[in-house]
């Protein structure tokens with residue numbers, strides 16, 4: 237058993253849909269989703285958007301090998317896997333990377349990951365990612381046990397499907413629910429409630445605001461206001477808003493931070509590079 241009690245998350249990508257390096261995203265960041273999770277001796281990365289390429293920037297060269305990394309993929313939409321072909325740790329056979337991602341009818345997870353790396357669309361085949369030594373398909377509802385970590389999964393509401401995760405470690409819990417669209421303002425999706433009930437931290441899909449949402453209904457994403465109401469109903473300690481639509485600029489996100497600061501409960505607007513301890 238580990239004596240380490242650290243349970244910390246770091247945001248490496250908080251943007252949905254497309255990487256958005258722009259003047260209007262300098263503060264909150266423009267990379268697509270990746271969340272680093274440190275729990276005891278375990279290192280996990282949730283989603284492999286372009287943010288995964290920033291994860292290595294705090295490692296020395298010596299720290300870049302011999303790593304044991306678990307990657308959890310919510311789904312294989314491009315913005316959640318597009319960092320993988322550029323993730324330098326995955327090319328190093330001295331690392332041991334295990335991927336867990338959704339089991340989907342008609343496709344293997346490997347084939348979904350390989351598809352974007354085939355010529356003539358990309359010159360480097362998936363097989364050269366020698367640091368990846370396991371690809372595990374997970375059916376929504378399954379539980380993954382990694383030493384003293386318990387990872388629960390549930391299907392969320394998203395085109396082509398998306399699974400959410402709840403990581404429990406030493407009595408604390410982290411729920412990760414990107415990408416997800418609320419079905420009904422008054423009813424909480426059952427996958428979401430299973431994962432986020434009484435969670436210490438809920439990372440939620442806040443792509444839009446309620447005001448903008450009608451334009452994007454059916455696109456598979458939610459709003460910060462729905463995230464806020466959900467967090468209150470499910471007794472979440474800290475709500476983290478993430479997965480922002482590329483149009484949402486720093487000024488818009490500053491406004492959301494200001495408004496939620498004045499509201500009951502603890503709400504954080506995720507900033508790329510910042511960490512949070514559970």
Ligand SMILES: [Zn+2]
Nearest residue numbers: 311313394415
């Ligand atoms: Zn998606």
